[in-house]
Amino acid sequence: MIKDKLDQLGLGAAQIIGLGTAFLFITGVSYYYGYYVVGLKADWLINLLTTKELLISNIRLGAGFILALMFLQEIFFSDSKPKGKQHRTFLIGCGVLIAILILLIWRDNREWLQVLSYLIGLLALFGLMYFKYLGRLISxxxxxxxxxxxxxxxxxxxxxxxxxxxxxxxxxAKKWYIFDTFSDQVILIDNMKKIENIKVVQVNKLENIKVE
Known part of the structure; x- marks a missing residue:
């Protein structure tokens, strides 16, 4: 099914690579918006990232979408499964993710956002394959x-x-925490509970690294 869709669009290898690169770049910016802007509240850090860092940040997400597409193809385009069973399998998969999501929220586990992203991603791929116009745009x-x-x-x-x-x-002499690294630079924060200062320095400026 996936191959048939690509053939219908007339996409060659170069176009597929271009689309893949655009996907990784856009999702990379979106990822770091959640990570640096909304999370760390330091939007200026995104300007320091290179194109390479934006592209590689979501390779795992791209691989996950490919696996999810293969999962949906196996469910809905397999001749060996009746149509009713195909829909039942998809609903069970979504139901499992919803149950895990509710459990994590109830236990106040920070993993719930990750599970929510999996559920939204699965539903969006389904919408991309089966909806038209507005439904596809939303997906x-x-x-x-x-x-x-x-x-x-x-x-x-x-x-x-x-x-x-x-x-x-x-x-x-002040104590700093290493929040993240990119290229040969390190992002430092001054407090784990209430961040007041953020600093970016070269790796060679660090000394006495330890874990408390």
């Missing part, structure tokens, strides 16, 4: 913007709940 917006945004904000929450390495700088 595309969910895939390109909402799902990676939720992944980014979820990653921020998990990062802040972990034990971040503590460092000091060669020209600064």
């Amino acid at each position: 595309i917006l969910l895939i390109f913007f909402v799902v990676p945004f939720l992944n980014g904000y979820s990653a921020y929450q998990k990062k802040m709940a972990s034990h971040l390495p503590v460092v000091s700088l060669k020209d600064d």
